[in-house]
C-alpha cells in the first residue's frame with residue numbers, strides 16, 4: 001500500500017485554531033503536569049499544549065485546536081499518527097501478546113526476515129540483529145560490540161554527534177553537559193571534526209573538507225604520539241541529526257569506509273534519526289553505497305512503540321550469551337509495527353515521492369532564505385531539512401534566540417517545528433513522510449511569516 005493509494009491521512013483542515021494557545025483545558029493539564037512531573041522537561045516549555053489525538057500529519061489538542069505536525073515526536077512518526085496499516089498491526093498484536101522477551105513470535109520472525117531483506121549493500125540477508133529498546137541502548141550495544149570484536153577500547157565519535165545519553169554512550173555524544181549531568185568522563189571516546197561545510201574551518205582555502213577530516217582521523221590511528229589509544233570503532237551519523245541536520249560532502253562516508261577497511265576498524269553507522277526513509281532512501285548510507293559493519297536503528301521503526309535494533313555483519317556473531325541485556329528488548333507490538341512500516345517505506349514509489357517532495361521543499365525553503373535576512377543556509381536530503389538561523393548572514397552569527405522565536409511563532413500559528421544544532425539555531429523539518437501537499441504549502445507560508453516576524457524584532 002503506498003502513501004498515494006492511501007488517501008488523506010490527516011485532519012481535513014489544518015491548522016485550525018479555535019482558542020488562544022494554550023487553550024483553557026491545555027492550561028489545566030499543563031498546570032497539573034507541572035505539579036507532579038520533573039521540572040527538567042524541555043519540550044513543554046515551547047510546545048505548551050496538551051494533546052488529544054494525532055491523525056496523519058496533524059495533531060488535535062484538548063481544546064479542539066488542530067496543528068500541522070512538522071515535528072513527528074522528534075522524527076519518530078515517519079508514517080504519521082494512526083496510520084491504518086500500523087494501527088491494524090498493533091491491534092492484532094495487542095490481542096495476542098504484548099511482552100515475552102526473546103521467545104520467538106510471528107511478529108519477531110516477520111520483523112527479522114523483513115529487516116534483513118532490506119538492509120543496505122552487503123548487509124542484506126547477511127546480517128544478525130540484536131534487539132534493544134531505545135536509540136541510546138542500540139548505540140551503547142553497538143559500541144560494546146565493536147570493542148568486543150576489535151579487542152580495543154577507544155572509539156572515534158564526531159563533533160556535533162548525538163547517540164543518546166543513557167549509560168556509557170553519553171561519552172559518544174559530543175555535548176559535554178550531558179556527560180556532566182550523568183557524572184561520566186568521556187572515557188575511551190575521542191572526537192574528530194564532523195565535516196560541516198557551512199561552518200568548517202578549513203586549514204587552507206579550497207581544501208577538501210572530507211580529505212582534511214579523514215587525514216586527521218588517519219593521524220589519530222597511525223601516529224604513535226597522537227595521544228589516541230588503539231581505535232576499536234568509529235561511530236558516525238550519515239547525516240547528523242541533533243547536531244544540526246548536517247549533510248557531509250558525498251565523498252566523506254566512502255572515505256571513512258576506506259579508512260575503516262584499511263585498519264580493520266568496525267564502522268558503526270547510527271541511522272536512528274536518518275533511517276527508515278527519512279532522507280529519501282531507506283537508509284541514508286545508500287546515497288553513497290556505503291555498507292556499515294554495525295548499524296543502529298530506532299525512532300520511526302516502531303511507529304511510536306519504543307524498539308530499536310543493532311544490525312551487524314554475520315562474521316561478528318561470536319558473542320557470549322547475554323552479551324547485552326534488557327527486559328524489554330524487542331517488544332512484540334513494536335516488532336509487528338516495524339515489519340509493516342518497513343514493508344511500506346521500502347517501496348520505491350514511496351521513497352521517490354520523499355525525494356521529489358524533498359527537492360520541492362528545498363527549493364521553497366531556498367526561496368524563503370533569499371528573501372530573508374536571517375536564514376544563513378538551507379541544507380538537507382529528502383525530508384531531513386535544515387534552515388540555519390543566523391543574526392548576521394556575513395558573519396554567520398548563530399541566531400539561537402531568533403530560532404526560538406521562529407519556533408514559538410510557528411507554534412502560535414499552528415505548526416510544530418523544532419530546533420537542533422550546535423547552537424540550537426537550526427529549524428529542522430521532520431514531518432511524517434506521508435504528509436499531504438497542502439500541509440507542506442501551508443506550513444511553508446507560516447514558516448516564512450514567522451521568520452519575518454522574528455526578524456522584525458532585530
Ligand SMILES: Cc1ncc(COP(=O)(O)O)c(C=O)c1O
Nearest residue numbers: 134135136162163164241272273
Ligand atoms: C542519531 C541518534 N542516535 C541516537 C539517539 C538516541 O535515541 P534515544 O533518544 O531513543 O535514546 C538519537 C536521538 O535523538 C539520535 O538522533
